[in-house]
Amino acid sequence: MESVKTQSLKYYFAVAASILVLVAAALAVHATMKGPVASALTLGLAGLQAVVVVLFSMGLRKEKGFNRLIFVASLMFLGFFIILTLADVLTRGDVAKDEEFNFSIKSPVKPLTGSNHTIDGHPPRHEGRAP
Amino acid sequence: MSHHPDPNASYLESPAGFWPWLKSWLFTLDHKRIGILYFLGIVFSFGLGGFFAMVIRIELLRPHGLMLTHTQYNQVFTLHGAVMVFLFIIPSIPATIGNFVLPLLLGAKDVAFPRLNLLSFYIYLLGAVLAIFSLFSGAVDTGWTFYTPYSTQTGTAVISMTLAAFVLGFSSILTGINFIVTIHKLRAPGMGWFRIPLFAWATYATSIIQILATPVLAITLVLLILERTLGLGIFDPALGGDPVLFQHFFWFYSHPAVYIMILPAMGVMSEIITTHAQKDIFGYRFVAFSSIAIAVISFLVWGHHMYVSGQSLYANMIFSVLTLLVAIPSAIKVFNWVATLYGGHIHWRVPFLYAMGFIFLFLIGGFTGIILALLSLDVHLHDTYFIVAHFHYVMVGGTVMAFVGALHHWWPKMFGRMYSENWARVAFVLVFLGFNLTFFVQFILGSKGMPRRYHNYLDQFQPLHAFSTFGSWVLGLGFIVMTVYLIHSAFRGKKAPANPWESRTLEWQTASPPTTGNFEGTPTVTGGPYDYPRAGAAAGRNGRPE
Amino acid sequence: MSQVPRKEHHAAHHFDDAVQERDAALLGMWLFIGQELLFFGGLAVLYIVMRLQHPGAFVEGSGHLSWKLGGLNTAFLVVSSMTLGLAIRSAKRDEAGKIVPFLGATFLLALSFLVVKGFEYSEKIHHGLVPGKWFSAIGADPSLHVFFGMYFATTGLHALHVLIGMGLLVWLMLRARRGHFHSGYQTPLDLVNLYWHTVELIWIFLFPALYLVS
Numbered sequence: 018m019e020s021v022k023t024q025s026l027k028y029y030f031a032v033a034a035s036i037l038v039l040v041a042a043a044l045a046v047h048a049t050m051k052g053p054v055a056s057a058l059t060l061g062l063a064g065l066q067a068v069v070v071v072l073f074s075m076g077l078r079k080e081k082g083f084n085r086l087i088f089v090a091s092l093m094f095l096g097f098f099i100i101l102t103l104a105d106v107l108t109r110g111d112v113a114k115d116e117e118f119n120f121s122i123k124s125p126v127k128p129l130t131g132s133n134h135t136i137d138g139h140p141p142r143h144e145g146r147a148p
Numbered sequence: 149m150s151h152h153p154d155p156n157a158s159y160l161e162s163p164a165g166f167w168p169w170l171k172s173w174l175f176t177l178d179h180k181r182i183g184i185l186y187f188l189g190i191v192f193s194f195g196l197g198g199f200f201a202m203v204i205r206i207e208l209l210r211p212h213g214l215m216l217t218h219t220q221y222n223q224v225f226t227l228h229g230a231v232m233v234f235l236f237i238i239p240s241i242p243a244t245i246g247n248f249v250l251p252l253l254l255g256a257k258d259v260a261f262p263r264l265n266l267l268s269f270y271i272y273l274l275g276a277v278l279a280i281f282s283l284f285s286g287a288v289d290t291g292w293t294f295y296t297p298y299s300t301q302t303g304t305a306v307i308s309m310t311l312a313a314f315v316l317g318f319s320s321i322l323t324g325i326n327f328i329v330t331i332h333k334l335r336a337p338g339m340g341w342f343r344i345p346l347f348a349w350a351t352y353a354t355s356i357i358q359i360l361a362t363p364v365l366a367i368t369l370v371l372l373i374l375e376r377t378l379g380l381g382i383f384d385p386a387l388g389g390d391p392v393l394f395q396h397f398f399w400f401y402s403h404p405a406v407y408i409m410i411l412p413a414m415g416v417m418s419e420i421i422t423t424h425a426q427k428d429i430f431g432y433r434f435v436a437f438s439s440i441a442i443a444v445i446s447f448l449v450w451g452h453h454m455y456v457s458g459q460s461l462y463a464n465m466i467f468s469v470l471t472l473l474v475a476i477p478s479a480i481k482v483f484n485w486v487a488t489l490y491g492g493h494i495h496w497r498v499p500f501l502y503a504m505g506f507i508f509l510f511l512i513g514g515f516t517g518i519i520l521a522l523l524s525l526d527v528h529l530h531d532t533y534f535i536v537a538h539f540h541y542v543m544v545g546g547t548v549m550a551f552v553g554a555l556h557h558w559w560p561k562m563f564g565r566m567y568s569e570n571w572a573r574v575a576f577v578l579v580f581l582g583f584n585l586t587f588f589v590q591f592i593l594g595s596k597g598m599p600r601r602y603h604n605y606l607d608q609f610q611p612l613h614a615f616s617t618f619g620s621w622v623l624g625l626g627f628i629v630m631t632v633y634l635i636h637s638a639f640r641g642k643k644a645p646a647n648p649w650e651s652r653t654l655e656w657q658t659a660s661p662p663t664t665g666n667f668e669g670t671p672t673v674t675g676g677p678y679d680y681p682r683a684g685a686a687a688g689r690n691g692r693p694e
Numbered sequence: 695m696s697q698v699p700r701k702e703h704h705a706a707h708h709f710d711d712a713v714q715e716r717d718a719a720l721l722g723m724w725l726f727i728g729q730e731l732l733f734f735g736g737l738a739v740l741y742i743v744m745r746l747q748h749p750g751a752f753v754e755g756s757g758h759l760s761w762k763l764g765g766l767n768t769a770f771l772v773v774s775s776m777t778l779g780l781a782i783r784s785a786k787r788d789e790a791g792k793i794v795p796f797l798g799a800t801f802l803l804a805l806s807f808l809v810v811k812g813f814e815y816s817e818k819i820h821h822g823l824v825p826g827k828w829f830s831a832i833g834a835d836p837s838l839h840v841f842f843g844m845y846f847a848t849t850g851l852h853a854l855h856v857l858i859g860m861g862l863l864v865w866l867m868l869r870a871r872r873g874h875f876h877s878g879y880q881t882p883l884d885l886v887n888l889y890w891h892t893v894e895l896i897w898i899f900l901f902p903a904l905y906l907v908s
């Protein structure tokens with residue numbers, strides 16, 4: 018019977034144990050720290066666990082070049098998704114705030130004031146509306 | 149259960165009797181037959197979407213409507229969009245032409261996963277059934293974009309239609325996986341990466357988008373369904389959600405989806421132009437890599453659909469610059485096709501006419517795209533008929549022209565029959581003319597301020613709207629003529645020779661229609677895909693199987 | 695040798711050989727994992743944006759979750775991944791008698807995961823934390839339901855993947871019993887292994903993202 022090379026039992030135990038140690042570390046962080054630093058640390062530890070899973074359990078360490086490329090490219094496109102969405106979410110409305118100091122393009126236009134939606138006392142026009 | 153056809157008989161040959169015949173089609177694992185099954189589904193969808201288009205145009209003959217209520221009008225344009233996008237254009241070239249031609253182009257016996265391929269078809273069918281069910285259960289009226297918060301509130305059938313799009317997405321992902329693996333693993337001996345016909349490169353780039361963008365549509369639609377049924381509070385501002393975020397999600401898929409539509413069309417162009425001009429492609433690597441470049445850039449530009457959505461102006465600026473980048477690889481392709489023609493032996497056959505139609509209309513579609521990518525102009529033109537005209541020039545003028553061109557180019561191979569060249573020319577003139585009559589005026593309408601998706605409009609727009617409607621009848625007539633002579637050809641047409649266009653690519657080096665096993669033996673490749681003899685040079689310097 | 699009869703595998707007709715067939719299958723699976731990453735990646739984007747917009751709701755909501763149960767579930771998945779790996783190792787070493795027990799252990803660990811998840815869900819339902827019209831909890835943060843919307847959407851979709859994985863494990867056990875897997879052929883085991891690790895991978899991020907917010 019032909020025999021295929023396999024990893025030792027220790028290899029499997031070590032992979033599982035190292036992930037569980039990292040999980041325990043994340044729980045320790047959660048128990049002792051608060052705030053954004055704690056979140057960053059627990060998520061960072063999750064990232065390390067993921068690296069162990071991807072490289073050693075899924076075998077990406079020894080995979081063919083193109084299969085690695087697929088994985089990296091997927092993460093890259095996900096990165097684009099996150100970054101460009103945040104480019105909107107994190108700066109939404111900032112132009113109105115920065116406008117006066119940086120651009121002043123809107124200065125001749127004054128925002129509407131008052132509670133009713135009229136312009137200079139005229140009611141809004143309704144031409145072209147369906148009968 | 150499965151019937152084992154003779155690998156050396158025509159793939160169209162079926163066992164005698166109706167039920168064995170039907171079974172041999174419904175359980176087929178042959179990529180060519182699956183391509184034909186898709187073809188039937190896609191033609192049906194095109195007819196359905198086209199019917200809705202005609203209803204829209206007739207309704208717009210008069211400024212205050214003709215026969216529909218406001219809600220019905222909203223339903224009709226939504227169904228036109230949803231059917232045409234999800235059921236027709238996205239699967240059109242990859243699923244029919246791709247399934248049929250790709251393994252032949254590569255010299256393979258089949259796609260990598262034939263069972264998965266058949267499964268993709270049935271998933272497509274399930275999606276189509278859901279979409280049609282949705283039609284009759286309170287047709288959706290949100291526009292094919294399903295924008296929140298309206299889509300979480302309207303009383304029409306949002307869930308069944310989004311479920312249909314979700315299911316169709318699965319079909320698309322599985323087809324993409326199948327094609328990438330096929331191109332990687334099943335090329336004929338000697339076919340290195342730079343000897344692959346360019347249609348395969350284009351299919352490859354398309355598949356990348358199908359695999360990596362479609363799952364985002366899937367999660368978007370799942371979240372939309374959950375938001376509508378459970379009220380998660382993620383897209384609905386009343387619950388603390390962010391409706392602009394829905395647009396990010398939707399367009400992260402749907403902009404790349406535009407390239408799922410156009411990239412295979414570009415691949416078709418390269419095949420038609422080289423064959424009918426009997427000339428090697430100008431700048432093979434540039435054409436090949438521009439497909440990949442378009443696929444990658446297409447993931448970075450989705451925000452250009454959201455300039456006036458309340459998206460941050462800084463994001464607008466970033467997206468505007470990134471969008472303009474797409475023009476570069478697109479232009480590389482157009483320049484290279486035109487350069488390919490130089491010094492070629494051009495045969496003005498019908499597929500070539502469609503290729504020229506594509507270049508002309510895609511140019512207009514592309515240039516107006518640049519206009520719309522610019523923030524300052526888009527703010528004025530957004531949500532007007534200018535946009536409608538722009539994307540119809542890209543999708544119909546681009547993809548549909550290429551799809552019809554591909555259909556004529558590979559028709560003799562698919563069915564082993566020739567079509568009437570003269571009737572096909574008549575149909576081309578009607579389609580090309582009708583298309584321009586319908587949509588060119590819409591650029592004018594849009595720039596004069598006619599908003600899209602409106603049921604009623606100002607009286608002053610009536611002449612242009614009527615003109616567009618008349619154009620749509622010419623366009624419709626063209627497709628009717630085409631349907632008639634193609635059906636006639638499929639049953640009564642003259643028998644086609646193996647290689648009527650004297651093409652060099654592998655699919656023409658086997659019988660028309662091909663045998664079930666595709667090739668006798670495995671073809672070996674010793675040269676590029678387009679090694680046409682140059683004027684004056686000796687013919688036949690590559691060793692292809694005859 | 696073992697008592698399980700060995701069944702040889704033959705490559706499908708359109709492949710040159712078994713190696714090409716196996717490479718094609720693995721490539722297809724990696725592509726599928728790519729789409730899984732983008733599918734759950736969409737949820738990651740949603741999570742980031744929602745957490746930025748409702749930070750208080752996430753801190754409060756996370757406090758309602760038990761890190762003990764979540765941690766237990768993490769351990770279940772990590773160990774199940776190990777037993778699945780050991781099943782493949784047994785196949786490669788032609789220890790056919792050990793494949794089904796290892797697959798069975800993987801299945802039971804997956805089931806335990808779902809049982810714990812079920813307990814967590816029923817507790818949330820009991821406390822009126824299911825979003826939408828069932829939401830009756832009154833939190834300190836007005837958008838507490840957004841957190842639980844995220845919680846149920848992400849863990850629900852993940853649990854669905856666990857369920858699919860359990861179905862695949864049953865399929866593998868049936869095939870293993872018929873002697874399909876041995877040193878000459880383990881492709882289906884490898885494919886499910888990749889899928890199962892992807893499910894583990896997603897949970898690895900869900901756990902701190904939902905249970906450990908402070």
Ligand SMILES: [Cu+2]
Nearest residue numbers: 403406450453
């Ligand atoms: Cu776009």
